[in-house]
Amino acid sequence: MSTTYTFDVFSSLDGFGTASGNWTGYWGKQGPELLAHRLAQYSQNQRMVFGANTFRAFVEMLSSSGEQSEVRDPWVTRMINLPATVISDTLHDLPAWPDATLVSGDAVDVIARLKAESDVPLRSHGSLAMNRALMAAGLVDHVQVTIFPVITGLSRTSPIFHGAKDFDLELMETRTLDGRTQELVYRPTLHT
Numbered sequence: 001m002s003t004t005y006t007f008d009v010f011s012s013l014d015g016f017g018t019a020s021g022n023w024t025g026y027w028g029k030q031g032p033e034l035l036a037h038r039l040a041q042y043s044q045n046q047r048m049v050f051g052a053n054t055f056r057a058f059v060e061m062l063s064s065s066g067e068q069s070e071v072r073d074p075w076v077t078r079m080i081n082l083p084a085t086v087i088s089d090t091l092h093d094l095p096a097w098p099d100a101t102l103v104s105g106d107a108v109d110v111i112a113r114l115k116a117e118s119d120v121p122l123r124s125h126g127s128l129a130m131n132r133a134l135m136a137a138g139l140v141d142h143v144q145v146t147i148f149p150v151i152t153g154l155s156r157t158s159p160i161f162h163g164a165k166d167f168d169l170e171l172m173e174t175r176t177l178d179g180r181t182q183e184l185v186y187r188p189t190l191h192t
Contacts, residue, residue: 002115004141005049005122007131009160012150017128017158019150027150030073031178034146038075046121048079049111051130052088058126059095079125085114087130108137115139132164135188142172147182166191 009017012027019027026034050058062072062080084100087107094100103110107130114122124131134140145160169186176182 003118003121005111005115005134005139006124006142006144007135007140008123008125008144008146009128009131010146010148011160012152012156013147014151014153014156015160016152016156017126017160019152019155020157021155023150023152023155027148027152029148029150029178029181031181034177034181035073035075037175037177037183038073039078042075042078042082044121046082046123047114047118048082048084049114049122049124049127049130050084050086051107051124051127052086052090053129054124054126055086055088055091055094055097055100059097063096085110087111107133108139111139112137128158128160129163132161135167136165136190138190140188143169143186143188145184145186146177147184149180 010026011017012019058080081098084097086094086097086100086102087105087110088102089104091102094102111122111134131140135143167188168191169188171184172187173185174183
């Protein structure tokens, strides 16, 4: 029996994972309920999965922040300390990550093997291109989208589902955090 794989992503209402300009982390909309919920989710035993670009971005973000920075929210600190698999053919070592394993090869093959062998759930935060490929291969069990109450029309970057295949989504869970941020958890099925 294989374990579950969750693609966990933050989004603006218009479907972008990040924005340029003067937007801060969480688009400046984080609140105590969101942060507590994230910490509870990341306190469970699980293995993180990252593609090379997201891993590099996390390492850069963490190395440029101090211990008291909001970048180091308790859930992020917990995420960093979870076992992690980094899938990359371009990285040759993993700087400053406590329990990470570097694996080269095709992400679809790596995740298929991990799902069959892992005794804990797998979760990926970000890694957009990798997760779109994993969704197309039928390896993503849950898409967890946290939608922040912003539209990033002019400053948008990183369209989450740009280039993805067509999917039907079954809504599994929904919650409102801090009275303004929506978390939606779907089960994706390739639309035929």
